Amino acid sequence: MNAEMITCPHCGKENLPQATRCVHCGEDLDEVFKIEGVENIPVLSEGSDVSVSELLQAFRQPDKPTEDSPLTGGAPVPGSLPIEEDPQPDKPFKEEDQAPEWLTRIRKRALQDEDAAGELTRKMNSLDNARSTSSQERVDDEFASWIARIRENTRRESLLTPKLPTGAPENEDGVPEWLRRVRELQPDALEEEQPVLGTSAETSDGGTDAAPALNSEPESEPSENLATDTGSGEPTIPKAPEQPASEPIQSASAGQGEELPAESVSAVMPESQGSEPEAESGQISPADDADTPAEDEPPESGQSPKIEAVLQGIGLAAEDAPVELDERAGAGEELSADLLLLRRQKESAQALLNLIGEEGKGPPPAKTQRLGGRGWSRFILGSFLVLVLAAVLFIAPETKPRNWENPAPAVALKDRLRALEKGDLVLVVQEYQAATSAELEQIAVPVLRDMQTRGVELQFLTTHPNGLWLSGSLMDAAGIPARETMFLAGGKPGVLAAALNTDGNSQSVPAGLKSLDSYALILLLEDSQADIQNWIEQAGPWLSPTRLGILASSQNAALLLPYYDAGQLAGFAAGLTEGRVLAQALDQTPPAGAPSRAFQAGLLVMIAVLLLGIISKAEADSSAQHRKEPGV
Amino acid sequence: MKKTLPVLTAAAAALFILAALVVGEPLAGWLEIVLNWAVIVASAALLVAIATLILTHTRNIIHGKRGFIYSLILIGAFLASLIGGLVYGAADSAYLRWVAAVQLPLETSLLGLAALVMTAAALQVFRNRGWSLLTISFGASALIFLVISLGLLQALNIPLLTAILNYLQRLPMIGIRGLLIGVGIGALMMGLRVALGLERPWGE
Numbered sequence: 092m093n094a095e096m097i098t099c100p101h102c103g104k105e106n107l108p109q110a111t112r113c114v115h116c117g118e119d120l121d122e123v124f125k126i127e128g129v130e131n132i133p134v135l136s137e138g139s140d141v142s143v144s145e146l147l148q149a150f151r152q153p154d155k156p157t158e159d160s161p162l163t164g165g166a167p168v169p170g171s172l173p174i175e176e177d178p179q180p181d182k183p184f185k186e187e188d189q190a191p192e193w194l195t196r197i198r199k200r201a202l203q204d205e206d207a208a209g210e211l212t213r214k215m216n217s218l219d220n221a222r223s224t225s226s227q228e229r230v231d232d233e234f235a236s237w238i239a240r241i242r243e244n245t246r247r248e249s250l251l252t253p254k255l256p257t258g259a260p261e262n263e264d265g266v267p268e269w270l271r272r273v274r275e276l277q278p279d280a281l282e283e284e285q286p287v288l289g290t291s292a293e294t295s296d297g298g299t300d301a302a303p304a305l306n307s308e309p310e311s312e313p314s315e316n317l318a319t320d321t322g323s324g325e326p327t328i329p330k331a332p333e334q335p336a337s338e339p340i341q342s343a344s345a346g347q348g349e350e351l352p353a354e355s356v357s358a359v360m361p362e363s364q365g366s367e368p369e370a371e372s373g374q375i376s377p378a379d380d381a382d383t384p385a386e387d388e389p390p391e392s393g394q395s396p397k398i399e400a401v402l403q404g405i406g407l408a409a410e411d412a413p414v415e416l417d418e419r420a421g422a423g424e425e426l427s428a429d430l431l432l433l434r435r436q437k438e439s440a441q442a443l444l445n446l447i448g449e450e451g452k453g454p455p456p457a458k459t460q461r462l463g464g465r466g467w468s469r470f471i472l473g474s475f476l477v478l479v480l481a482a483v484l485f486i487a488p489e490t491k492p493r494n495w496e497n498p499a500p501a502v503a504l505k506d507r508l509r510a511l512e513k514g515d516l517v518l519v520v521q522e523y524q525a526a527t528s529a530e531l532e533q534i535a536v537p538v539l540r541d542m543q544t545r546g547v548e549l550q551f552l553t554t555h556p557n558g559l560w561l562s563g564s565l566m567d568a569a570g571i572p573a574r575e576t577m578f579l580a581g582g583k584p585g586v587l588a589a590a591l592n593t594d595g596n597s598q599s600v601p602a603g604l605k606s607l608d609s610y611a612l613i614l615l616l617e618d619s620q621a622d623i624q625n626w627i628e629q630a631g632p633w634l635s636p637t638r639l640g641i642l643a644s645s646q647n648a649a650l651l652l653p654y655y656d657a658g659q660l661a662g663f664a665a666g667l668t669e670g671r672v673l674a675q676a677l678d679q680t681p682p683a684g685a686p687s688r689a690f691q692a693g694l695l696v697m698i699a700v701l702l703l704g705i706i707s708k709a710e711a712d713s714s715a716q717h718r719k720e721p722g723v
Numbered sequence: 724m725k726k727t728l729p730v731l732t733a734a735a736a737a738l739f740i741l742a743a744l745v746v747g748e749p750l751a752g753w754l755e756i757v758l759n760w761a762v763i764v765a766s767a768a769l770l771v772a773i774a775t776l777i778l779t780h781t782r783n784i785i786h787g788k789r790g791f792i793y794s795l796i797l798i799g800a801f802l803a804s805l806i807g808g809l810v811y812g813a814a815d816s817a818y819l820r821w822v823a824a825v826q827l828p829l830e831t832s833l834l835g836l837a838a839l840v841m842t843a844a845a846l847q848v849f850r851n852r853g854w855s856l857l858t859i860s861f862g863a864s865a866l867i868f869l870v871i872s873l874g875l876l877q878a879l880n881i882p883l884l885t886a887i888l889n890y891l892q893r894l895p896m897i898g899i900r901g902l903l904i905g906v907g908i909g910a911l912m913m914g915l916r917v918a919l920g921l922e923r924p925w926g927e
Contacts, residue, residue, distance in 0.1 A: 525827040526834035557826070560819035575814055581762030588758040597755055599762040645872065649895035653903055656896070668874055691873055693838060698869045700842045705862060708849035 197447055476699045480692050500655045501669045504640050504662025505676040513546035515611035521558035523618040527644050528561050531616050532568050534642045534670030537679035539569035551576040577601035583625055590630035618644040627654055637661045730920035737918035
């Protein structure tokens with residue numbers, strides 16, 4: 092590993108080979124990648140854009156004439172690859188802001204193709220299969236093994252290499268994680284300094300568009316470059332400032348650590364590389380093989396000494412050996428340049444495959460770190476709540492107001508009840524469900540007992556079938572002799588009919604039910620707002636306001652208040668508390684027992700749950716804010 | 724005709740009820756007759772609904788549909804109640820006590836379940852809706868009135884606190900008055916639409 096480290100020219104400390112800036116002093120490591128004689132290569136424009144389709148086109152039609160480049164304006168520069176005029180000089184190039192077009196194309200392709208990556212691989216494989224000569228296969232095998240070895244080493248390095256600090260929070264600009272990684276693998280310095288024969292799938296280093304970065308000007312694609320070179324018969328690789336358009340995108344698994352020294356690219360291309368099939372496939376032609384010293388060596392694994400010999404012969408050092416390819420000349424250097432071109436093409440394709448594979452995938456979900464102790468705190472809080480509830484239910488004395496300020500509706504109802512005399516007829520209407528019977532019985536029993544004591548005559552009526560079997564329990568609790576409960580059918584029309592039954596001969600009301608005006612008081616036992624409104628609105632207009640009194644469950648208090656304030660009710664008592672007040676006013680013993688305690692316990696549970704919801708929300712917000720903080 | 728007749732019937736009944744309530748005594752006898760019709764029709768509709776319910780669940784049992792065991796329970800409970808009522812009479816105290824013994828725990832459990840659901844909703848409201856004016860006001864008002872309903876503060880017998888609590892307890896009147904006004908206006912408009920044939924609550 093140490094042998095592969097690069098030394099910072101500024102501080103002299105070692106850095107990872109893929110580092111573009113020194114991790115110790117922060118200076119650029121561009122000089123490391125500089126190549127003699129090519130320092131004046133113009134910098135790639137970040138806004139350059141080459142779409143995926145162009146890259147794929149380059150694979151398909153490597154002999155396509157090279158696009159315009161700074162070199163194409165005049166005669167071929169000596170020592171450089173002559174590039175033909177672009178047949179479409181007016182081809183618009185994408186600006187940086189329009190870069191998402193390539194992304195759109197990738198998406199379209201991914202949608203259209205069942206397996207876009209697989210399609211690309213098949214195309215590449217088909218190109219590989221197109222090579223027919225044995226020497227091509229041999230060279231390919233050697234190259235493949237070499238690439239595999241490079242990638243394996245790089246993978247090992249990447250696993251052992253700590254993640255470089257990015258200096259900025261992830262997704263700061265909304266850039267996906269995968270794209271940021273690609274950009275990390277595409278340092279500017281390499282693009283600027285390293286002359287590359289060119290692949291077309293280079294992504295720009297900056298900007299959110301992340302377009303495959305070639306120069307914004309029309310420029311040659313890698314395979315086109317090769318084709319042009321070979322076609323022109325001038326085999327040299329450009330030393331002139333041709334756009335370094337093809338610095339390959341190196342995926343996470345790409346061989347950064349095994350990046351060939353840039354000096355090796357300064358080799359001269361062989362003259363025999365001009366064949367189109369060779370350029371098309373991006374591979375080396377048989378003629379090239381004839382020039383290579385390693386042409387007779389059988390393909391072997393990258394670890395074999397033979398392949399090392401081949402690499403030595405073509406100008407590429409073995410893995411651990413120092414590379415001095417720039418000192419070599421001739422066929423080996425030509426082949427090395429060709430291999431380098433091929434390798435970059437494949438790496439570019441691999442990068443594209445990775446891009447396509449990552450397309451549509453969001454960044455990996457961040458794992459929420461659970462802070463230790465929160466589970467225990469919640470458990471303790473829950474246990475505390477349970478204990479409080481148990482204490483309220485079984486230990487703590489029931490709260491009773493000593494000097495309760497009597498609510499006005501209850502006082503008014505008490506006055507109305509006190510006004511009843513012996514022999515007065517009172518209609519008790521039972522309209523509550525079984526679930527609320529305990530609460531309503533606690534409210535109604537003292538009142539009924541008081542009326543029964545004072546000789547008031549009671550009649551029971553219900554509009555719900557429930558009232559038929561709940562009335563027995565109520566009578567038993569109040570100590571009232573059992574009597575029949577009348578059933579008034581018809582709902583609202585029935586109540587209206589009962590109210591309009593002035594002569595008591597209506598066929599739709601029970602036989603025992605007299606005219607409602609004949610009752611001194613109609614006492615409603617209600618737990619439903621609809622039933623309350625039914626009686627007040629259907630029967631109330633036909634009755635004197637002093638004839639309607641209501642004993643209701645606590646949730647109906649708010650509904651009853653406006654009717655009481657409007658003078659439509661004689662009075663009411665809603666809930667156990669007001670029922671207790673009313674009972675005390677009537678000199679009756681207020682009932683006490685489980686319902687009131689359970690009511691309080693239920694209220695406590697509701698309060699606790701509300702607080703728990705508020706606390707949990709605040710905790711979630713705090714955790715989210717904590718995660719957003721950089722470096723956490 | 725199929726559409727016109729229900730509209731005409733509803734409109735005529737509504738207009739007649741209104742007229743009878745306004746005019747009073749001259750139409751009182753006719754109003755009683757119409758109300759009797761309404762009660763009878765409503766009772767018949769209830770019987771039809773019961774028959775439909777029984778038939779549907781009987782079909783479920785016959786065809787062995789998924790969950791037919793619940794249909795079996797429903798039919799069994801219905802038949803037991805019906806036969807018990809027919810045999811002992813609807814006013815028999817033993818029969819009424821037996822029905823109440825079945826219904827009381829069922830309805831109480833249902834109400835407790837509703838309370839649990841509301842509690843869970845209160846727990847989730849902040850998590851799902853975040854901090855907003857609505858949720859904060861909801862939480863604050865719910866907490867205040869739950870604490871007031873406990874009765875613990877009233878038991879302290881502090882005059883100032885009692886005055887404040889009395890004031891707070893009358894606050895819901897504001898909302899309920901608005902609610903009642905809205906309900907009244909809505910009912911009026913709905914009644915007019917039905918009377919004029921613009922609304923067909925019985926369906927097309």
